[in-house]
Amino acid sequence: MPTIQAITSHLESIAPLSYQESYDNAGLITGDVNTAATGAVLCLDATEAVIDEAIAKGCNLVVAHHPIVFRGLKKLNGKNYVERTLIKAIKNDVAIYAIHTNLDNVYYRGVNAKIAEMLGLKNTRILAPKKELKKLAVLVPEIEVAPLRAALFEAGAGRVKGGSDASFAALGAATSAEGLHALFKLEVLYSSGNEGAVWRVMDSFAPGAPFEVSALENHSLEIGSGFIGELPRALAEEAFLAQLKKTMKAGVVRHTKPLGKPVKTVALCGGAGSFLLPQAIAQKADVFISSDFKYHEFFDADGKIVIAGIGHYESEQFTIELLQDIIAEKFPTFALHLTKVNTNPVYYL
Structure with missing residues (x-):
């Protein structure tokens, strides 16, 4: 049984939280990331009825497209639907996770x-692409090129439109007080949203290696x-x-x-x-x-x-199917439920 952290981390590998707009509030709204997830209800909006649905199905996670909380709450006393939903979720140990403009802004599977x-x-x-691209150039011995490159790809670097796992490597001679050394210069592009993951890879696979990071004027082909x-x-x-x-x-x-x-x-x-x-x-x-x-x-x-x-709801209603596909590819036996609740507040004659 995966933890809530495992599920949300997988979602964020597709749509990092850093890709969200400044006004947004994507991420974990309620709940403990270390809790084992018993199942998830997928929805556009986390309403009281959706929380009831999750409880009835034995699910302790609701993954919503829209964050139920956009602005800070000064009180939590049930005076409106937002507060009532949060109170019900907290009382029943149901975590609410939102994946909003970060999922809107990705090219792949957004x-x-x-x-x-x-x-x-x-x-x-x-x-409307964003200027989010950076280039990492790092000098390493030939034996370290393949594992470092593979780890950087796993961290999300090297993605270009139409594919992924793109890099450039060239053999050169580095000079030092000890003389000449044969080193490979490995270059990969990455989006700013993957920066944390890229540096974790560098710390693990190439600690102390000479490197250079350049901010590019190129527009990202995968964010916008x-x-x-x-x-x-x-x-x-x-x-x-x-x-x-x-x-x-x-x-x-x-x-x-x-x-x-x-x-x-x-x-x-x-x-x-x-x-x-x-x-x-x-x-x-x-x-x-x-x-x-x-x-x-x-x-x-x-x-x-x-x-x-x-309609706003109509334009995004298939997002829950997208979320189902993304989660199921990593956790194929995890219980996922597309909500049966119509959360669209707009009706038509």
Whole structure:
């Protein structure tokens, strides 16, 4: 039976907490990481009903996409749904873990990747990449290159778009008071979110080795906001919007006026992503899919793109299936339950 720590550590190997936005509160909200996990309920929102569901199923872990606590709490007396949920979870020893914008911001197996998969997009890439890349160059004897490189890859270094485990090594002559020494220069790229893991590897495999770290101006290909990709074949705007509504099980799709052009390039962002509209336009997307658009933001399409607004819940509802896949690959016999509770607070006539 894995501990809560083991499960959350695996999740963070995919979506490190350092990838979350500054306003976010991803991570363990309640609970003891050293407790053995009896099972987990996966959900978008940890509500009272979800905690009840976890208790009924004998699960002491709830993994939610949205953190139930965003801001500091000064009191915990049950006056609102947040406090009541926390009290119930604590009383019943149910840990609540949130994996939010850190999962939104990863290219591999993130929220937006799941949406793109549902829509059948190809040639996908991050819509607004972040400048998070660093390069490590370390000098080691030839015998140490392979184990060090393997450990760095395991720590998340060496990932490039379209694959992983990329590095560069070159033989050179290092000089010292003792003379010339044959050393290999091993170089790998890594994202800032993996920095802690990279330095743990260095401490274990290459303590005292000469090294250099460079912050790169390159945008990371695996960290950032939103996604953009292409449909296998172009669709008429009305046909694409109808397909979007069906695929995402949306009660309604709010959209700007069709432009009379085929849809081939699609930009998207799970959750509230209206801030990415300028990037979608700049990258010549035909449609931008997200949620929580305000009335005046629809004017910003300005005849350059079709905005397709679906519900916040609808845009992220398949995240729990993504979480199930991620956890099950590491812990195949661990009890995982997709919540049966519809936590969407929005209803449609």
